[in-house]
Amino acid sequence: MTCLTDEQKNQLIALARTIRIGVLKATSRAQSSHVGACFSMAELLAVLYGESLHIDPQRPEWPRRDRFILSKGHGCAGLYVVLAEVGFFPKEWLDEFCLDGSHLAGHITHAGVPGVEVSTGSLGHGLPIASGMALAAKRDDCPHRVVTLLSDGECDEGSTWEAVLFAGHHRLDNLIAIVDYNKIQSLGKVAEVLDLEPLGKKWESFGWAVAEIDGHDLDEIHGALSRVPFEVGKPSCIVAHTVKGKGVSFMENELLWHYRSASGEEYEQAMAELEQSR
Amino acid sequence: MRTAFFRKLLDLAAQDERINLVVGDLGFGLVEPFAEKFPRQFLNAGVAEQNMTGVSAGMALSGKVVFTYSIANFPILRCFEQIRNDVCYHRANVKIVAVGGGLCYGALGMTHHATEDIAVMRALPEMTVVAPGDPLEAEWATAAVAERSGPAYLRLGRAGEPIVHQEQPDFQLGRAVLVRQGYDWTLISTGGMLQTAVKVAGRLADENVEVRVLSMHTLKPIDRNAVLEAAEQTRGIVTLEEHSVIGGLGSAVAEVLAEADGVPVKFKRIGLPSAFCSDVGTQDYLRQIHGLSEKGIVESLRPMLKATLG
Numbered sequence: 001m002t003c004l005t006d007e008q009k010n011q012l013i014a015l016a017r018t019i020r021i022g023v024l025k026a027t028s029r030a031q032s033s034h035v036g037a038c039f040s041m042a043e044l045l046a047v048l049y050g051e052s053l054h055i056d057p058q059r060p061e062w063p064r065r066d067r068f069i070l071s072k073g074h075g076c077a078g079l080y081v082v083l084a085e086v087g088f089f090p091k092e093w094l095d096e097f098c099l100d101g102s103h104l105a106g107h108i109t110h111a112g113v114p115g116v117e118v119s120t121g122s123l124g125h126g127l128p129i130a131s132g133m134a135l136a137a138k139r140d141d142c143p144h145r146v147v148t149l150l151s152d153g154e155c156d157e158g159s160t161w162e163a164v165l166f167a168g169h170h171r172l173d174n175l176i177a178i179v180d181y182n183k184i185q186s187l188g189k190v191a192e193v194l195d196l197e198p199l200g201k202k203w204e205s206f207g208w209a210v211a212e213i214d215g216h217d218l219d220e221i222h223g224a225l226s227r228v229p230f231e232v233g234k235p236s237c238i239v240a241h242t243v244k245g246k247g248v249s250f251m252e253n254e255l256l257w258h259y260r261s262a263s264g265e266e267y268e269q270a271m272a273e274l275e276q277s278r
Numbered sequence: 279m280r281t282a283f284f285r286k287l288l289d290l291a292a293q294d295e296r297i298n299l300v301v302g303d304l305g306f307g308l309v310e311p312f313a314e315k316f317p318r319q320f321l322n323a324g325v326a327e328q329n330m331t332g333v334s335a336g337m338a339l340s341g342k343v344v345f346t347y348s349i350a351n352f353p354i355l356r357c358f359e360q361i362r363n364d365v366c367y368h369r370a371n372v373k374i375v376a377v378g379g380g381l382c383y384g385a386l387g388m389t390h391h392a393t394e395d396i397a398v399m400r401a402l403p404e405m406t407v408v409a410p411g412d413p414l415e416a417e418w419a420t421a422a423v424a425e426r427s428g429p430a431y432l433r434l435g436r437a438g439e440p441i442v443h444q445e446q447p448d449f450q451l452g453r454a455v456l457v458r459q460g461y462d463w464t465l466i467s468t469g470g471m472l473q474t475a476v477k478v479a480g481r482l483a484d485e486n487v488e489v490r491v492l493s494m495h496t497l498k499p500i501d502r503n504a505v506l507e508a509a510e511q512t513r514g515i516v517t518l519e520e521h522s523v524i525g526g527l528g529s530a531v532a533e534v535l536a537e538a539d540g541v542p543v544k545f546k547r548i549g550l551p552s553a554f555c556s557d558v559g560t561q562d563y564l565r566q567i568h569g570l571s572e573k574g575i576v577e578s579l580r581p582m583l584k585a586t587l588g
Contacts, residue, residue, distance in 0.1 A: 110368065118339070119367055122359055128329045129364055132336020139318055140340070159360070162329035169324075 004222050008051065012218050013278065015085065016046040020247045020274050022081030022094055027261045030098035032106050036245035036257035038078035040182040041149060043216045044240055048147065049082045052225040057087035060114040066144050067133050069118045071126020072151035072180060076108035079116070088115030124157025126150060127177060131167045134175035134235075145228070147176045153185035156194050161206075168207025173229035176236045177208075180215065182244035184255050203237040215240025248273050279416035279434040279470070280377050284308055286420040287345065291316045297424065298337060302330050302348035309347070327352055331360035331372070338370035343424055350378040350392040354431070358398065365429045366404040372430075373423045374399075379409060379433040379469050380520030381550075381568075384561040388554050392433070396468075397525020399431040400498045406451065407498040409433040411472030412442040415495050418449040426451060435470035436561075442472045442493075452496045454504035460488035462587060463579075464508035467518040468494045468527040474565075475518050477572045478579075487583055497530055505534045506541065513586045514544030516579060520570060523549040544582060548575060 004012070023038040049055075053066045070079050077097060084091045089103070096102035103112055107121025120126050130148040137144055154160055167175050181199065183190050190196055200210045209230035213220040221240070228236040244258070245251030248270045262270050288311065291297040299312050300321045313320040323330035327348065334344040346353050353374050354361070365372045376392060383390035399407050408423060408430065410416040416434055423430035447455045457472070458479050467475035472493050479489040490512055492504055508515055515535070517528040528547030535545060550568055557567055565571055569578055 119363065122363055124328075125332055125360065125364055128332020128360070129336040129339070131329070132333035132338075133340050134336075135321070135333065136337040136340035136342055159328035159332065162324075162326035163332065166323065166326065166329050166333065 002226060004051075004219055009218055012043075012046045012050045015050045015082070016042040017274060017277055018085055019045055019078050019081045021271065022085075023077040024262060024267070024270055024274060026077050026081070026094050026097035028263060028267050029095070030106075031261045031263075032077075032098045033259045033261060034074040034077065035261065036184070036251055036254065037072065037075045037151065037182070039246045039248065039251065040215070040242040040244045041075055041078055041180045042247065043218055043221055044149065044178060044180065045078055045082045047218060047221040047225060049086050051222055053147065054144065057115065060088060064142065064144050067117050067130070067146040069120070069126045069130045069146070069148040070108045071120055071130075071148050071154060072123070073107040073120030075149075075151070075180075076104070076106065079108055080104050083115040089113065123151065123154035124159035127160050127163035127167070130175060130177070131163045131170075131172060134167065134172040135170060137174055138172065145174050145176060147178065149178045149180060151185070152179060152181045152183065152190050152196060155179065155196050155199070156185075164203060164206045164208065167235045171233045172235045173231070173233055176225075176228050176238065178238045178240055180242055181239055182242045184244045184253065184258065186258060188255065200237070200239045203239070207234060208237045209234040210237045210239060212239045212241065215242035216246055247277060279410060279413050279439055280308060280437045282413035282417040283375065283420050283432075283434055284312065286417045288312060288315065290421060290424050291319050294343070295319065296341060296343045298342045298344045300330055300334050300337070300344055300346050302327050302346070302352055304348050304352070327357040328360050331357040332364050334372045335360065335364035335368060335370045338365075338372050339368060343371045343373070345373045345375055347375045350376060350383055350390045351395065352376075354392075354395050354399065361429070362402055366402050369404055369428045371427060373432060374430070375432045375434065377434045377436065379435055381555070381561045381564040382436040382470070384559055384564045387558075388556060391555055393522050393550050393555075394525065395433060396497055396519070396521050396527070397529070400525065400530065402429075404429050405498060406430040406496070407433070408451065408496050409469035410495050411467060411469060411493040412439055414441055414443050414446065415449065415455075415493065419495060422449065422451050433469060439470060440473055442476055449495075452499045452501055454501040455493040455495065456490070457493050458489065458491040460490035461512055462488045463583065464490040464492065464512045464515045465518060466492045466494050466505070466508070466515060466527065466531060468497060469520055471518045471520055471570065474570070474572055474575065478575050481572065481576055482583070487587060494527060497527060500530045500534060502534050505531050506538055509535060509538065509541040509543040514546070514582060516546045516548060518575065519549045520565070521549055522552050523547045524552050544586060546579075546582060548578060
């Protein structure tokens with residue numbers, strides 16, 4: 001396993017900060033929601049797009065690229081920011097996020113947006129599609145990997161578990177599912193709405209190899225993504241323990257910020273905290 | 279139709295390795311030859327239609343041409359959102375095949391009656407909807423949807439239906455087939471009602487009423503020209519389908535007629551009422567009690583024919 005150098009780490013810290021600041025700006029301007037869900041996955045996106053995924057922004061259709069599917073489509077603002085940052089489309093597009101006539105819709109949308117593989121927004125769709133892509137890659141002897149990022153809430157969906165069963169059965173070790181386990185879903189705490197525990201063991205018992213990590217620790221994320229497949233012949237699941245709203249003190253672990261967009265003093269304070277973050 | 283479909287699919291898979299068959303753990307005695315001959319083009323996704331459809335979309339977005347296969351409502355209603363979002367929005371090359379359209383699985387009960395499938399599939403953007411009228415049309419339609427890029431729904435009957443066409447007609451997606459010429463009335467049929475439509479026309483010919491019979495195998499896009507020509511050249515149009523009268527062939531034809539200028543044509547839909555069928559019996563029996571037998575159709579047409587033909 002290769003460790004991140006200080007320089008790489010600093011770049012990823014900066015990228016995660018850029019993601020959060022971009023999300024704050026875009027969602028505040030559009031008065032749209034899901035800030036907390038974007039913040040919990042900022043480090044995951046930073047490592048994926050900063051280090052791990054084999055992609056080429058100049059060739060979004062490159063056949064050998066790794067596929068990334070944001071199954072938690074409501075976290076789209078974070079993905080749009082990182083896609084613009086690495087060069088898939090102009091950063092100016094972010095200024096129009098969710099506004100009339102924009103390229104960028106409030107759930108991740110592929111139409112006319114380079115770098116977006118699949119549109120999602122209804123939960124429980126990403127893992128089945130990713131499994132189909134992974135199976136096709138196996139059948140065609142293609143070496144690329146398929147990565148999908150799920151929310152914890154969408155682990156309520158039956159279709160997610162249909163795909164967990166399927167991918168385990170078919171030994172899709174070119175498939176990586178990351179669960180952004182921020183412990184808060186739409187109407188409350190996951191443990192109170194529909195408890196997922198023991199989450200890692202559930203995936204394991206369906207034939208997956210599982211790693212549980214701190215989803216804000218860049219070394220742990222990078223380490224896990226460098227080790228996939230964790231076991232040859234098994235798909236890999238990374239249960240990333242995260243904090244909803246991570247990075248802004250008054251948003252952390254608060255359900256409200258699944259819905260609210262920051263304005264006025266809130267916006268100023270959030271921006272100040274993010275700009276000072278290291 | 280089922281047999282014709284599998285025969286054609288075997289041909290296609292031999293010619294084109296992109297062709298994949300993905301089944302929802304159904305097709306006993308039918309899928310095995312395909313699975314044995316093309317193991318890397320076959321997949322049993324298990325009893326999990328949502329995942330089956332999502333997986334198929336993922337395979338299609340990776341360059342495959344994927345036929346999903348199950349019976350009656352299973353590959354359509356359970357996974358409708360996967361069809362809408364994953365397949366249609368991405369214009370994925372997924373062809374959804376349902377056997378047992380209408381009341382084919384008559385005695386198996388309401389859950390196995392596919393009676394709103396055309397309505398819901400017709401409503402989806404990008405979706406081509408095809409309900410072949412006999413095994414010849416089924417074989418042709420299988421090749422046509424494989425060739426056409428994008429999503430399609432292929433509604434098949436069962437096994438053992440008669441071949442209706444006397445000779446190989448000129449099939450094109452979106453173009454009705456003229457099965458019998460006539461200038462008094464027009465009977466437009468879709469799916470497995472075609473044979474009944476031809477028999478009805480034959481019986482009425484004995485009474486000197488010449489009925490035009492069109493096989494409207496493609497419900498979307500509908501053949502507007504064939505409908506409008508029938509409206510201009512004959513005194514009335516009757517649609518015939520083993521499907522709810524809401525949203526199926528009758529609705530599609532009515533939409534064309536209602537928007538046409540100055541076409542004062544008589545019009546009638548014959549199909550199933552918007553009601554669950556709790557009666558038990560074979561397809562023929564259920565057709566009969568719903569007025570879809572040859573005799574039932576002739577009787578329901580008689581008042582209209584009398585009014586227009588004297």
